[in-house]
Amino acid sequence: MKKIKLAVIFGGKSSEYPVSLHSTASLLRQINRERYDITMIGISQTGDWYLYQGSIDDLEHDHWLTHADNRPIGFACTKKHHGFFLLQEDVPSIPLEIDCVFPVLHGKNGEDGTLQGMLELMQLPYVGCGHMSSAICMDKEMTHIVCERAGVPCAPYMAVYEHQVTDEKALYEQAAEQLKVPFFIKACNAGSSFGVHKVHDFQEFQTALTDAFYHDGKGKVILEATIEGFEIGCAVMGNHELFVGSVDEIETSQELFDYEGKYEMLNSAIHCPARISKELFAQAQDLALRAYQAMNCKGMTRVDMFVTKDQTIIFNELNTIPGFTATSRYPSMMKEAGIEFPDLIDRLIDLAME
Ligand SMILES: Nc1ncnc2c1ncn2[C@@H]1O[C@H](COP(=O)(O)OP(=O)(O)O)[C@@H](O)[C@H]1O
Ligand SMILES: [Mg+2]
Structure with missing residues (x-):
């Protein structure tokens, strides 16, 4: 049987980067190597993409970026080739042969539909939800x-946009009335409980709001009744x-x-x-x-x-x-x-x- 050329993408520019490394290491240890030819593609926390050829242990313990043989990766949708390229200095880039992608990325830029949309443009099948449902x-x-x-x-909720917050006290009082205290504040676009707080008073509300907007990064949080x-x-x-x-x-x-x-x-x-x-x-x-x-x-x-x-x-x-x-x-x-x-x-x- 012809092996499936599988690209496993790990890391990512997201606060859940460490979680991705653990998930990926587990997947690579358990995957049936007789069925797949595996290409490992790592994304650093600053958003650089590399072909990684090192050990699973170094990947898991976040030493993968120190490998000298990491090679930069690019992507394109040209008439000749849709997909990933190995970028080389002074010589033409080499297209990577890939049949399917397994993005083992959590949170921002990996689980939120952005990567999924990009893979769709590259016409590469991938594991998981499409770009719209991911988003x-x-x-x-x-x-x-x-x-x-x-x-x-679902729990009763209110969505709050950063640019609309002019009076934090009034917002707190509105939430307290609609949702009852304590209520939850959550970053709209995060995961792993980053930017999630249970709020018992106005003081907690103020710090929680700042933290939730920080983790959201897109200026939107939700307030939710405690279940x-x-x-x-x-x-x-x-x-x-x-x-x-x-x-x-x-x-x-x-x-x-x-x-x-x-x-x-x-x-x-x-x-x-x-x-x-x-x-x-x-x-x-x-x-x-x-x-x-x-x-x-x-x-x-x-x-x-x-x-x-x-x-x-x-x-x-x-x-x-x-x-x-x-x-x-x-x-x-x-x-x-x-x-x-x-x-x-x-x-x-x-x-x-x-
Ligand atoms: N409305 C709620 N009532 C009670 N607990 C909540 C509520 N919303 C969130 N939590 C708690 O906060 C945790 C993280 O919230 P969640 O919505 O799952 O965000 P994340 O995407 O970060 O996992 C939940 O696992 C739960 O323990
Ligand atoms: Mg959760």
Whole structure:
């Protein structure tokens, strides 16, 4: 069988750069090398693209940029060649032969539709959601608008644009009245809980607002009513025919599932399958499917939700390129549903090339 020429893109100009390195290392260790010829493309935190030819360990521990044989990469959509090029000094650039791309990038410039649009221009099939659903899933206000329209229950919210904030006190009071205190402030376009805060008073509101705008980078945040309860997630895969994985549950003693909780499991634990009734489990899977379809997701997405105190489910957000280490939530939920990690990788690539 002819091997599939797969480009794995890692790193990225995003605050989730370190998460991408871990996800990518796991994927590269588990992928079936008999099925794929792998090209590793790294993006530095300053946005430089390189062909990387070093070890997985150096990639994972962020030493990949020190390799002398890294070569700059460019891209083009010319009549002769669509795709990536190896840039060389004084000699013509060499086109890279690639059949499919697996972007293992989280957050800004990787998961938000920008890269997906670029890959579409280059006519390269890629794993995961298309440019539009990636962009909508990344933007917490757009997610609310589309999901609510589709009848997916979401927390009450307000979107706030930086240029409209003239009186912080008045804004706080409006939010306190509409959403009740404490409420959440979240960067609209971020992930891994960067720029997410639970606000209990005006002073906290002011610092949280500044931080949320900082992490958003596009001048938009959302304020959201606090949902009392606990968080669950569900893994969904597919283009048209959808496969729903298991449902997991987050146990945390913190006010929110923050970066340390997510990646170091500080004061947090994940239970897969979730310790909920059969009925609630099925409802969670159904809601995850509805959100996936409402957003026109393709390939894969992890759908995050809350179980409220009165045992109803409220949707929170979609992660179109979820954490992808062998122990990350999306692969774990798929494993629980019978799909092992290497098989999951194959299926996602097959879906991309469909
Ligand atoms: N409305 C809410 N009610 C309660 N907790 C929330 C709410 N919104 C966010 N959180 C907490 O903050 C965390 C991060 O928020 P989330 O919307 O998932 O953003 P991110 O994209 O950074 O993961 C969630 O995992 C949850 O713990
Ligand atoms: Mg989240």
